[in-house]
Amino acid sequence: DRQKHIRNFSIVAHIDHGKSTLADRILEMTHSVAQRQMKAQILDDMPLERERGITIKMNSVEVHYDAKDGQRYIFHLIDTPGHVDFSYEVSRALAAADGALLVVDATQGVQAQTLANVYLAIDNDLEILPVINKIDLPSADPKGTKAEIEDDIGIDTSDAADVSAKTGLGVADLLEKIVKIIPAPTGDLNAPLQALIFDSKYDSYRGVVLSIRVKEGQIHLGDKIRLMNAGADYEVTELGVFSPDATPRKELIAGDVGYLTASIKDIHIARSGDTVTNADRPAQKALQGYRPMTPMVYAGIYPTDNGKYNELRDALDKLSLNDASLEYEPETSTALGFGFRVGFLGLLHMDVVQERLEREFDLEIVITAPTVTYHVIKTDGSEEDISNPSDIPDASSIKEIREPFVNATIMVPEQYVGTVMELAQAKRGIFDTMDYLDKSRVNVKYKMPLSEIIFDFFDKIKSSTKGYASLDYSLAGFFVSDLKKIDILLNGDKVDALSFISHKDFADNRARVVTGKLKKVIPRQNFEIPIQAAIGSKIIARTNIKAYRKDVTVKIHTGDPDRRAKLLDKQRAGKARMKSIGRVDVPQEAFMAILKNS
Numbered sequence: 006d007r008q009k010h011i012r013n014f015s016i017v018a019h020i021d022h023g024k025s026t027l028a029d030r031i032l033e034m035t036h037s038v039a040q041r042q043m044k045a046q047i048l049d050d051m052p053l054e055r056e057r058g059i060t061i062k063m064n065s066v067e068v069h070y071d072a073k074d075g076q077r078y079i080f081h082l083i084d085t086p087g088h089v090d091f092s093y094e095v096s097r098a099l100a101a102a103d104g105a106l107l108v109v110d111a112t113q114g115v116q117a118q119t120l121a122n123v124y125l126a127i128d129n130d131l132e133i134l135p136v137i138n139k140i141d142l143p144s145a146d147p148k149g150t151k152a153e154i155e156d157d158i159g160i161d162t163s164d165a166a167d168v169s170a171k172t173g174l175g176v177a178d179l180l181e182k183i184v185k186i187i188p189a190p191t192g193d194l195n196a197p198l199q200a201l202i203f204d205s206k207y208d209s210y211r212g213v214v215l216s217i218r219v220k221e222g223q224i225h226l227g228d229k230i231r232l233m234n235a236g237a238d239y240e241v242t243e244l245g246v247f248s249p250d251a252t253p254r255k256e257l258i259a260g261d262v263g264y265l266t267a268s269i270k271d272i273h274i275a276r277s278g279d280t281v282t283n284a285d286r287p288a289q290k291a292l293q294g295y296r297p298m299t300p301m302v303y304a305g306i307y308p309t310d311n312g313k314y315n316e317l318r319d320a321l322d323k324l325s326l327n328d329a330s331l332e333y334e335p336e337t338s339t340a341l342g343f344g345f346r347v348g349f350l351g352l353l354h355m356d357v358v359q360e361r362l363e364r365e366f367d368l369e370i371v372i373t374a375p376t377v378t379y380h381v382i383k384t385d386g387s388e389e390d391i392s393n394p395s396d397i398p399d400a401s402s403i404k405e406i407r408e409p410f411v412n413a414t415i416m417v418p419e420q421y422v423g424t425v426m427e428l429a430q431a432k433r434g435i436f437d438t439m440d441y442l443d444k445s446r447v448n449v450k451y452k453m454p455l456s457e458i459i460f461d462f463f464d465k466i467k468s469s470t471k472g473y474a475s476l477d478y479s480l481a482g483f484f485v486s487d488l489k490k491i492d493i494l495l496n497g498d499k500v501d502a503l504s505f506i507s508h509k510d511f512a513d514n515r516a517r518v519v520t521g522k523l524k525k526v527i528p529r530q531n532f533e534i535p536i537q538a539a540i541g542s543k544i545i546a547r548t549n550i551k552a553y554r555k556d557v558t559v560k561i562h563t564g565d566p567d568r569r570a571k572l573l574d575k576q577r578a579g580k581a582r583m584k585s586i587g588r589v590d591v592p593q594e595a596f597m598a599i600l601k602n603s
């Protein structure tokens with residue numbers, strides 16, 4: 006029967022090890038895409054993914070494979086992102102699969118996210134099939150890579166496939182191994198329906214489109230379904246699989262991965278992690294959902310035009326369907342007006358959310374500097390979690406401030422250990438342990454303030470180790486630090502959206518750097534603008550933006566018409582991302598000035 010011929014698997018790996026390229030080859034060798042439509046990383050269909058060359062969203066696709074045993078198999082493969090900021094996508098994808106292809110670049114070996122992602126797969130009880138990739142490259146070391154997989158992860162590599170996802174070498178063998186090693190789904194076709202919602206998105210015509218993995222029973226077009234946690238009933242209006250385009254089906258059975266629509270217009274109802282059952286014959290209980298994500302960083306998001314608040318809320322609602330790790334709540338700022346405090350998993354995630362809001366929802370927004378959550382204990386004994394620096398109360402009422410620390414694991418070749426330790430120490434890291442993974446690679450562990458890690462630690466580590474270091478981290482807890490709130494005053498007025506937190510030892514320097522940077526990015530106006538940084542009422546840094554005298558428009562009129570149009574366009578574009586604060590026009594870069602350390 007059909008179920009025995011289904012193979013559900015996810016592709017996981019460290020970033021750039023070749024997941025999406027391997028998905029391309031599998032699609033190609035199973036004739037799932039017409040040759041003329043084939044392009045590199047075809048499943049990365051978001052413009053943002055194509056521009057940046059990274060996978061942001063998971064993508065599921067059904068392909069048919071005619072195996073050497075003469076049987077036709079149905080593969081549901083799910084490509085996943087590799088970057089740590091999108092690990093929630095990976096964990097949700099894994100809950101829909103029965104196995105995982107663990108792709109490891111044979112020129113790089115096991116990296117930090119290889120480990121992080123394989124542990125997610127092990128947690129989900131998936132059968133893991135190691136795939137040694139990029140064997141076409143002269144520096145590839147498949148044997149050494151397998152030894153690392155055995156030593157670092159402890160999984161058997163005797164079934165591993167050696168491939169080049171780029172040339173297709175070895176991929177035919179891999180397809181056979183998938184049939185043999187990834188288990189067919191189990192699940193009773195006659196049991197009451199249980200289908201896990203592992204992703205969703207909003208479509209203005211069809212309502213919410215749910216990605217589902219049917220665990221038990223069957224689902225048919227026209228069935229009356231119930232979302233168990235939401236407690237709402239609907240009728241299935243469309244059912245199908247992605248192959249890779251949406252392809253309608255009349256039914257999906259236990260083991261299938263596909264999508265459904267049911268004219269669900271209320272976006273708050275259809276959440277990832279909920280269970281779909283049959284309303285006439287409901288399952289006893291819902292499937293285990295997902296643990297909610299804890300955001301690592303927060304930032305304020307405001308429309309540049311105050312009248313667009315409702316549109317921004319709508320956009321966040323819709324985006325959060327497709328990005329289950331996004332959290333937000335309304336906030337107001339005296340400087341910026343009405344907006345939202347939004348939680349992200351990291352700075353790349355923040356960047357992606359900002360771009361998606363602007364592109365997919367046609368909004369113009371400003372985003373304030375990211376910050377971690379601080380745990381403030383006041384002298385009166387009360388405690389508070391604060392994710393907006395401007396909400397930190399007066400120093401006189403604070404007993405202590407605790408900040409989040411992470412356990413950071415840095416995997417690095419031996420010769421860079423010294424460099425990495427220096428960098429970690431400069432970022433207030435507390436040395437934990439150091440283990441040799443093998444003769445030449447070392448796992449260095451530090452406890453570090455999350456705030457230091459998210460800003461530029463990773464970039465610094467990468468650039469000072471020629472890209473050889475990889476980093477992974479997880480929250481360790483909140484610990485007391487000597488932290489100061491620094492306020493910024495523009496033209497004498499405190500701008501709440503520019504307040505930031507700094508460790509006492511770095512406060513003076515940060516204040517100088519930030520005021521200097523603000524001076525550079527805030528355009529001159531026809532009056533002088535003092536910029537000050539203060540701790541409480543004490544000014545610790547100051548500078549001035551001089552008033553302009555020359556008429557800048559003169560320049561425009563002297564240029565040729567083309568140049569003039571360009572300049573005007575540029576001015577308009579610049580204006581879009583400006584926010585008027587008091588009498589001062591503040592551009593987007595100003596809010597990010599706070600991230601600058603030098």
Ligand code: GDP
Binds near residue numbers: 087139140168169170
């Ligand atoms: P992902 O981040 O794991 O999805 O990695 P991608 O599939 O986007 O690949 C990252 C880069 O590695 C791209 O430039 C690919 O062309 C390249 N790449 C992937 N597989 C191979 C391979 O087998 N050989 C070579 N030489 N390059 C590869």
Ligand code: MG
Binds near residue numbers: 024085086087
């Ligand atoms: Mg990818």
